[in-house]
Amino acid sequence: MKRYFILVLLLILVCVVAALLFEGKRSSRLNDGLSRAALRNLTQGCGHKDCILAINNPSFESLENANSWLKDSDVVFGLSIPSSALYEEAGSFEQKSEQRLMGKPEFFIEKAYPKKILAWHQIVNDNFEGSLFSVTYCPVCGVANAFIGKVSDKNATFGVTGLILNSDLVMYDSVESSYWQQASGEPVFGPAVDRQENLSLLPIITTTWGQWKSKHPQTIVLSKETGFDNDYSVVLEDNFVSGLGSYSPDEVTDIRLDPFDIVYGIELRGVYKAYPSTYIESLDYGKEYVDEVGAKEVLLLKNADGQIVFSEKSSGEELEYLYGYWYAWSGIHSETEVF
Known part of the structure; x- marks a missing residue:
């Protein structure tokens, strides 16, 4: 009986020590920057880190070559920026757009990234003369975004964590493995949270190949020669939207719109x-429309080529927008207004 009592005490002691060790690791993880809210809302996506492989050495081809496999109706993500936008020394994007830096000649970067390729890889780590930037796309939420490749003032590339937050891709960086929300560029785990660092956004538009090439005849296009054996004629996103894929939106609480309605979101x-x-x-x-966001007036304009422009009426400042599914936008910005 005495021996049995001692065994029970030892078992209890082992359980207590194990619980303390687990809680210590958990607390350490939380102290590393992962908020309790983010920890609660992170869900498993494709299974593990790098379960979807980013393109790290992209190759590009001419408009003429791309015409042989891209239809005018195919969706592309277009990047059209002055090269100075990537130079760290320039400050804000607006400042970079207006100046030539350190004797470097200005050069407009015009690149198209077909959705049918991005849906397979979700991240393309690209560069211009050594300045890194990444073009990203989340098939789950329908949002494309582009970022300057800098984390903690160091050159960085990004990869897929295999996790999802608010129905959105969570990326990790190559510098310190902080985790980042793809739709906003905000950190959700790691040292970047403590620094309150956000990724620097680059303006990217979602359009069709026909519209893009008509406005940007000098564009180059991400090639299908990615080094991976994928059939890029298959549009993976069709499976996500129809519910046939392995992903589905997190529980939708905001029913002002259908979860799969496409929205343009601004701040x-x-x-x-x-x-x-x-x-x-x-x-x-070509007609301007006026709306209110909060107490401020906003102008909406659809250009002749079909591109949408949002701007603040009082300052004339053009506003960036995100294009994606309602369930993702409302999940990230629960306080959002709806037109």
């Missing part, structure tokens, strides 16, 4: 607003 002075794509598509070409 002005800390206020967020979503515009259904059905409304945007109904706008007349």
Whole structure:
């Protein structure tokens, strides 16, 4: 009986020590920057880190060559920026766009990244004369984004963590393995959280190949020669949207719109607003429309080539927008207004 009692005490002691060790590791993990809210909302995506492989050595081809396999209706993500936008010394994107830096000649970078390729890899780590930037796409939430490749003032590339937060891709960086939300460029885990560092965004648009090439005849295009044996004629996103794939949106609590409605989301002075794509598509070409975001007036304009421009009326400042599914936008910005 005495021996049995001692064994029970030893078992209890082992359980207590194990619990303390687990809690210590968990607390350490939380102290490393992963908030309790993020920890609770992170869900497993494709299984493990790098379960979807980024393109790290992209090759490009001419418009003429791309015409042989891209249809005018195919979706591409277009990047059209002055090369100075990538030079770290320049400051804000607006400042970089207006100056030539350190004797470096200005050069406009015009690149198209077909969705049918990005859907397979989600991240393309690219560069211009040694300045790194990454073009990203989350098939789960439908959002494309581009970032300057800098983390803690060091050159960085990005990869897929295999995790999802608010139905959005979570990336990791090559410098310190902080985790980043793809739709916003905000950190969710690691040293970057403590520094309150956000990734620097580059303006990228979602459009069709036909519209892009007509406006950017000098464009080059991400090649299908990626080094991977993928069939890029298969559009993976079709499976996500139809529910046949392994992903589905997290529990949707905001039912003001259908979860899979496409929206244009903007932010002005800390206020967020979503515009259904059905409304945007109904706008007349070349006509300005006025709306309010918070207490500020916003101008909406659909250019002759079909591109949408949002700007603050009082300052004329052009506003960046995110294009994606309602469930992802409302999951990230729960306080959003809706047109």
